[in-house]
Amino acid sequence: MNKKEQKIFRAWIALIRTNQAALDNVEDCLKKEGLPPLGWYDVLLEINRETDKCLRLQDIGQRVLLSKNNVTRLIDRLEKAKLVVRKKCPEDGRGVFAYITHKGQNMLKRMWPIYREAVKTHFAQNLEEHEINALITIYEKIKIK
Amino acid sequence: MNKKEQKIFRAWIALIRTNQAALDNVEDCLKKEGLPPLGWYDVLLEINRETDKCLRLQDIGQRVLLSKNNVTRLIDRLEKAKLVVRKKCPEDGRGVFAYITHKGQNMLKRMWPIYREAVKTHFAQNLEEHEINALITIYEKIKIK
DNA sequence: CCTATATAGTTGCAAATGTAACTATATTTA
DNA sequence: TAAATATAGTTACATTTGCAACTATATAGG
Numbered sequence: 001m002n003k004k005e006q007k008i009f010r011a012w013i014a015l016i017r018t019n020q021a022a023l024d025n026v027e028d029c030l031k032k033e034g035l036p037p038l039g040w041y042d043v044l045l046e047i048n049r050e051t052d053k054c055l056r057l058q059d060i061g062q063r064v065l066l067s068k069n070n071v072t073r074l075i076d077r078l079e080k081a082k083l084v085v086r087k088k089c090p091e092d093g094r095g096v097f098a099y100i101t102h103k104g105q106n107m108l109k110r111m112w113p114i115y116r117e118a119v120k121t122h123f124a125q126n127l128e129e130h131e132i133n134a135l136i137t138i139y140e141k142i143k144i145k
Numbered sequence: 146m147n148k149k150e151q152k153i154f155r156a157w158i159a160l161i162r163t164n165q166a167a168l169d170n171v172e173d174c175l176k177k178e179g180l181p182p183l184g185w186y187d188v189l190l191e192i193n194r195e196t197d198k199c200l201r202l203q204d205i206g207q208r209v210l211l212s213k214n215n216v217t218r219l220i221d222r223l224e225k226a227k228l229v230v231r232k233k234c235p236e237d238g239r240g241v242f243a244y245i246t247h248k249g250q251n252m253l254k255r256m257w258p259i260y261r262e263a264v265k266t267h268f269a270q271n272l273e274e275h276e277i278n279a280l281i282t283i284y285e286k287i288k289i290k
Numbered sequence: 291c292c293t294a295t296a297t298a299g300t301t302g303c304a305a306a307t308g309t310a311a312c313t314a315t316a317t318t319t320a
Numbered sequence: 321t322a323a324a325t326a327t328a329g330t331t332a333c334a335t336t337t338g339c340a341a342c343t344a345t346a347t348a349g350g
Binding site: 135 | 154268285
Binding site: 096 | 297300
């Protein structure tokens with residue numbers, strides 16, 4: 001393994017461990033406040049961003065990188081918690097929309113301040129502008145494929 | 146949310162999604178070759194780096210960021226696969242060492258070329274030197290706490 | 291049109307994870 | 321030194337995930 005490869009691997013491990021550590025910390029913050037996990041926020045936010053306030057399950061999967069069976073089950077939980085409702089898609093008989101409910105929007109509002117603080121303290125704390133930029137462009141490059 | 150916060154959040158999402166996408170891809174590569182998951186490699190590698198070829202379970206947990214019950218169970222699986230053996234710690238009656246076996250070292254050797262190629266293609270492909278450096282320093286800063 | 295194939299979503303089962311309780315040994319402190 | 325507290329590891333139970341099979345609808349090719 002040459003010098004460059006060594007660096008690549010250090011960076012790779014860095015990515016994995018950083019992500020894990022930061023994610024663990026942020027999840028802890030939410031849990032301490034009795035709030036649901038980050039995955040719920042992710043999905044609710046994606047739906048809420050849409051002007052129709054709904055998304056096809058397949059689109060949710062693509063955005064938050066979940067396999068389709070896990071989308072089904074996450075939406076199950078969100079629906080049971082009344083944060084979301086399912087509706088058949090009229091244009092495609094196979095499709096299902098998940099609509100965010102008023103309660104779901106409230107949940108976003110409740111979670112946001114905690115989430116925001118947690119990310120600031122456990123992730124952004126010591127980061128320089130150029131490191132933040134680097135992360136953004138790295139993602140752009142990796143997700144392309 | 147001001148401009149800077151917005152950037153922080155884009156970077157935060159970037160970190161999460163990048164990690165997820167790259168990890169999914171690399172795990173797929175290993176699975177296609179009939180090899181065990183990345184977590185096994187991580188642990189085996191940490192043990193193998195030690196001159197004694199063993200590590201306390203608690204130390205494993207700290208290095209690969211696993212909670213202690215999950216360390217117990219991962220070592221259970223590794224031991225069942227004969228890649229590792231447990232031995233009581235003589236200095237501390239509560240402690241347990243996990244020793245890597247010859248078979249475990251072979252597994253490292255088998256996994257490495259696949260792992261290495263996978264990381265290169267799914268992670269390092271389009272990355273510039275300065276982005277790699279950024280990831281490394283970001284990790285250093287985040288893990289400190 | 292009809293058959294073959296692909297896509298969207300769901301479900302069952304096995305494996306992995308989180309949480310909390312539990313056992314056993316160490317350490318502290320009164 | 322005895323009692324209280326802390327630490328290392330394991331285990332039980334509930335939740336979540338991964339994988340493969342399954343249903344239903346859509347699309348493509350003959």
